[in-house]
Amino acid sequence: MTEAPVEDFSGKRTAEIVGITYRQLDYWARTDLIRPSVAEARGSGSRRRYSYRDLLELKVIKNLLDAGLKLESVRKIFTYLRDNLGEDIATANLVINGQDSVLVHTGEELIDLVHNGQGVLNILPLGNVKEELDNAIVELRPAPVAGLGEQAVVGG
Amino acid sequence: MTEAPVEDFSGKRTAEIVGITYRQLDYWARTDLIRPSVAEARGSGSRRRYSYRDLLELKVIKNLLDAGLKLESVRKIFTYLRDNLGEDIATANLVINGQDSVLVHTGEELIDLVHNGQGVLNILPLGNVKEELDNAIVELRPAPVAGLGEQAVVGG
DNA sequence: GCGAGGAATTACGCCGGTGTGGGTTGACCA
DNA sequence: TGGTCAACCCACACCGGCGTAATTCCTCGC
Numbered sequence: 001m002t003e004a005p006v007e008d009f010s011g012k013r014t015a016e017i018v019g020i021t022y023r024q025l026d027y028w029a030r031t032d033l034i035r036p037s038v039a040e041a042r043g044s045g046s047r048r049r050y051s052y053r054d055l056l057e058l059k060v061i062k063n064l065l066d067a068g069l070k071l072e073s074v075r076k077i078f079t080y081l082r083d084n085l086g087e088d089i090a091t092a093n094l095v096i097n098g099q100d101s102v103l104v105h106t107g108e109e110l111i112d113l114v115h116n117g118q119g120v121l122n123i124l125p126l127g128n129v130k131e132e133l134d135n136a137i138v139e140l141r142p143a144p145v146a147g148l149g150e151q152a153v154v155g156g
Numbered sequence: 157m158t159e160a161p162v163e164d165f166s167g168k169r170t171a172e173i174v175g176i177t178y179r180q181l182d183y184w185a186r187t188d189l190i191r192p193s194v195a196e197a198r199g200s201g202s203r204r205r206y207s208y209r210d211l212l213e214l215k216v217i218k219n220l221l222d223a224g225l226k227l228e229s230v231r232k233i234f235t236y237l238r239d240n241l242g243e244d245i246a247t248a249n250l251v252i253n254g255q256d257s258v259l260v261h262t263g264e265e266l267i268d269l270v271h272n273g274q275g276v277l278n279i280l281p282l283g284n285v286k287e288e289l290d291n292a293i294v295e296l297r298p299a300p301v302a303g304l305g306e307q308a309v310v311g312g
Numbered sequence: 313g314c315g316a317g318g319a320a321t322t323a324c325g326c327c328g329g330t331g332t333g334g335g336t337t338g339a340c341c342a
Numbered sequence: 343t344g345g346t347c348a349a350c351c352c353a354c355a356c357c358g359g360c361g362t363a364a365t366t367c368c369t370c371g372c
Contacts, residue, residue: 012347023333026348031331044338044349066254067276068233071331073224098222107271111263120223120280125271168321179358182322187357200323201365227357 008038009055011048017136018058025058033075034058057082059133060094063124077101096122164194165211167204173292174214181214189231190214213238215289216250219280225252233257252278 015022029035034057039049064074080101092103098119104110171178184190190213195205220230236257248259260266
């Protein structure tokens with residue numbers, strides 16, 4: 001355990017890892033979609049610090065946007081999701097039906113939903129998201145500095 | 157066959173049936189998302205005439221929007237969908253993966269896609285759409301005029 | 313049967329909110 | 343002290359709401 005998550009990330013690096021532009025990250029932070037939970041910006045020149053969990057959420061957002069969702073919808077989804085995005089990320093599928101979101105774990109549940117669902121369902125396999133993220137973190141090491149990159153003590 | 161589809165619909169009524177605003181319908185027509193296939197507008201005051209098939213597409217769009225999709229994505233989806241939205245509407249599920257769309261008929265195919273899919277899948281059961289539409293058409297009869305509502309001869 | 317008037321419908325310009333990109337300035341940290 | 347990163351201002355595209363002018367359709371009176 002404690003594989004890595006005691007690491008935190010600058011705004012720029014966060015954007016690179018997640019695969020979004022820095023502008024988006026900036027905009028989302030200032031419009032309260034996702035704010036850096038380790039350290040908020042405190043005026044021009046200060047540094048934002050994102051946690052691993054933040055990156056995870058950002059990656060989910062990125063996936064949702066790539067799927068063609070409106071940012072507005074993503075905002076609403078996260079209002080719900082933030083309370084439920086927990087341990088079972090590896091196996092869960094996020095299923096979104098308009099304003100409502102559910103976490104589904106089995107394929108059968110999924111089929112049920114599709115059959116009963118009145119509208120479009122947006123389905124995001126969260127396991128993939130975590131995987132993608134972890135890969136990106138490894139590949140995008142900040143620099144070939146000795147051993148530790150952006151290692152930081154968060155005190156947890 | 158020929159259950160009803162020899163009917164066509166005014167812009168206003170189309171908007172009511174589909175459940176969108178007239179503004180949207182107007183905007184979509186003028187930006188080439190969906191144009192009335194029976195009769196185009198030919199200047200201020202002219203009348204648009206939408207076919208049943210148009211309504212079907214509009215209803216799909218409405219569902220996609222309700223699911224939180226960007227209109228931009230919907231445009232791209234329809235570029236593909238228009239060629240493939242055919243008879244099997246009753247049973248097919250529209251599956252969207254970012255830019256790509258597929259029509260899927262069985263639950264197993266669906267699960268496969270979910271497992272393999274890298275990103276979000278948007279799934280829309282098309283059968284429901286047709287059903288919703290037919291209900292709305294019946295419920296929103298234009299007026300209690302004798303028997304026939306907006307019956308019209310469209311030719312072949 | 314036919315013309316006139318009113319109702320219905322459309323096109324269009326104006327506008328605002330959102331999301332995003334660019335560029336610049338200013339603070340922070342190494 | 344220099345490089346990096348956040349804030350801020352600006353601009354632009356998209357979506358769609360509103361109001362208005364223009365046109366067409368429908369109905370009525372003759």
